[in-house]
Amino acid sequence: MEYDIVIGLEVHIELSTEKKLFCGCKNEFTHEPNKNVCPVCLGLPGSLPVINQQAIEYFIKLSKALDCQISLSSKFDRKHYFYPDMPKNYQISQYDLPLATKGGLFLPNLNKYVYLRRIHLEEDTGKSIHIGGDNLREAKYTLLNYNRAGVPLVEIVTEPVIYSVDEAAEFLELLRLTALYLNVSDVKMEEGSLRCDANISLKPKNSDKLGTKVEIKNINSFRFLIRALNYEIERQSNILKSGKGVIQETRGWDEKTQTTYSMRTKEEAHDYRYFPEPDLLPLNLNQDYIDSIKIPKTPSHYYQEYLAFNLNNDEIMFLLENPKINDLFNVIISSNLEPRSIVKFLKTDFAYLYNNNQINWERIQINNIIEYIKLAESKNIDILNSKRYLISILHEEIDILEFFKDKGLFIQEDTSLIEKVVDEIISKNSQAVDDYLQGKDKALGFLVGQAMKELKGKAKPNTVSELMINKLRAFIKS
Numbered sequence: 001m002e003y004d005i006v007i008g009l010e011v012h013i014e015l016s017t018e019k020k021l022f023c024g025c026k027n028e029f030t031h032e033p034n035k036n037v038c039p040v041c042l043g044l045p046g047s048l049p050v051i052n053q054q055a056i057e058y059f060i061k062l063s064k065a066l067d068c069q070i071s072l073s074s075k076f077d078r079k080h081y082f083y084p085d086m087p088k089n090y091q092i093s094q095y096d097l098p099l100a101t102k103g104g105l106f107l108p109n110l111n112k113y114v115y116l117r118r119i120h121l122e123e124d125t126g127k128s129i130h131i132g133g134d135n136l137r138e139a140k141y142t143l144l145n146y147n148r149a150g151v152p153l154v155e156i157v158t159e160p161v162i163y164s165v166d167e168a169a170e171f172l173e174l175l176r177l178t179a180l181y182l183n184v185s186d187v188k189m190e191e192g193s194l195r196c197d198a199n200i201s202l203k204p205k206n207s208d209k210l211g212t213k214v215e216i217k218n219i220n221s222f223r224f225l226i227r228a229l230n231y232e233i234e235r236q237s238n239i240l241k242s243g244k245g246v247i248q249e250t251r252g253w254d255e256k257t258q259t260t261y262s263m264r265t266k267e268e269a270h271d272y273r274y275f276p277e278p279d280l281l282p283l284n285l286n287q288d289y290i291d292s293i294k295i296p297k298t299p300s301h302y303y304q305e306y307l308a309f310n311l312n313n314d315e316i317m318f319l320l321e322n323p324k325i326n327d328l329f330n331v332i333i334s335s336n337l338e339p340r341s342i343v344k345f346l347k348t349d350f351a352y353l354y355n356n357n358q359i360n361w362e363r364i365q366i367n368n369i370i371e372y373i374k375l376a377e378s379k380n381i382d383i384l385n386s387k388r389y390l391i392s393i394l395h396e397e398i399d400i401l402e403f404f405k406d407k408g409l410f411i412q413e414d415t416s417l418i419e420k421v422v423d424e425i426i427s428k429n430s431q432a433v434d435d436y437l438q439g440k441d442k443a444l445g446f447l448v449g450q451a452m453k454e455l456k457g458k459a460k461p462n463t464v465s466e467l468m469i470n471k472l473r474a475f476i477k478s
């Protein structure tokens with residue numbers, strides 16, 4: 001690659017407050033159009049906005065988690081544009097005095113800090129549904145749903161300091177988890193409560209001068225973010241290689257063709273004719289109030305803690321992506337079990353039941369889980385058969401040792417039977433034996449597996465494996 005990639009992200013997160021930002025309408029995702037609307041969010045004459053304090057509180061939580069500087073005095077501005085999803089013909093947003101600036105998010109996996117430029121609060125727009133065409137101009141008619149109009153939205157703008165598609169994806173994922181752990185948004189890309197635009201430009205390697213940037217809009221999934229950025233890198237580098245210049249513009253991502261397409265050349269900021277919102281007082285916060293808002297441990301902090309446990313990225317992300325399982329992990333970890341054994345159990349047997357909605361969190365028995373993991377690690381139990389009782393083990397108050405004894409799940413080794421079975425397996429599988437003798441270690445696993453199947457829980461894998469190796473070595477000597 002002869003070019004450096006420079007990416008800046010603009011992320012919108014819908015806050016999951018009870019009410020909208022400036023009126024008393026319910027803030028909820030619903031399939032019934034225009035259910036939650038009133039004169040304020042429809043922009044009817046004479047109606048006046050009033051700021052929602054819960055939205056300020058959620059905003060402060062997010063700003064704190066992102067190490068931002070929260071402004072004691074800021075204000076709202078009108079951003080004008082004419083599109084039917086905006087009933088007032090302007091959006092109440094923040095322009096020159098955003099509620100928070102600076103800060104950033106540390107990506108522990110990549111050991112990278114992504115700096116933020118600003119984060120501000122604004123209202124969301126409604127939704128247009130174009131019938132008979134892809135946009136307003138081509139549509140036969142357009143339906144409007146204002147349920148979303150006026151929903152509190154946080155806009156987070158990074159500095160252009162993201163240098164690869166991996167960094168962009170990791171930033172967005174960690175930001176999503178951060179909002180989720182703070183409980184300020186449900187951050188569902190498919191429902192639009194998390195949205196992302198990307199600015200991307202290419203410049204010759206190690207050049208100080210930034211290239212012409214292109215903004216990509218309509219990215220509504222992580223997969224599309226990765227695909228759209230990769231497509232755009234390819235497209236722009238081909239233009240630069242041919243000696244032409246990239247045009248500064250806004251492009252959309254088309255899922256069907258898997259390409260970006262030109263939407264419009266970029267509007268300049270003054271096109272929006274910003275001016276201070278006359279219907280709202282400036283927003284003055286007091287430091288005591290800001291200090292009184294506390295936040296829980298963030299995913300970035302958890303991540304760094306888990307690195308110290310020697311967990312790898314897959315294991316850590318598994319925990320972080322399942323907040324309830326992450327909480328459970330943090331309870332179990334106070335026992336003296338190896339962190340990795342706990343994750344192994346949660347990621348396999350437990351996750352299987354969890355994904356099938358078979359976990360009843362109210363009844364979960366922490367001590368049983370700890371004992372079960374210990375027993376599984378000791379290899380003294382018939383692990384395959386014990387899994388059949390896992391639902392009971394997880395939910396019932398039982399003496400787990402008694403339970404295992406009762407069900408005959410402790411392995412009672414029968415040495416003479418083991419020897420007989422191992423001999424049988426060796427004589428029946430001459431091909432695998434030959435393979436092993438020629439250095440194919442995989443063949444051993446196959447032979448041990450066959451013997452274990454035959455022994456049905458009457459032997460430990462280690463015993464069988466050792467005996468098998470000794471018998472096979474005798475072949476070499478003879």
Ligand SMILES: [Zn+2]
Nearest residue numbers: 023025038041
């Ligand atoms: Zn309303």
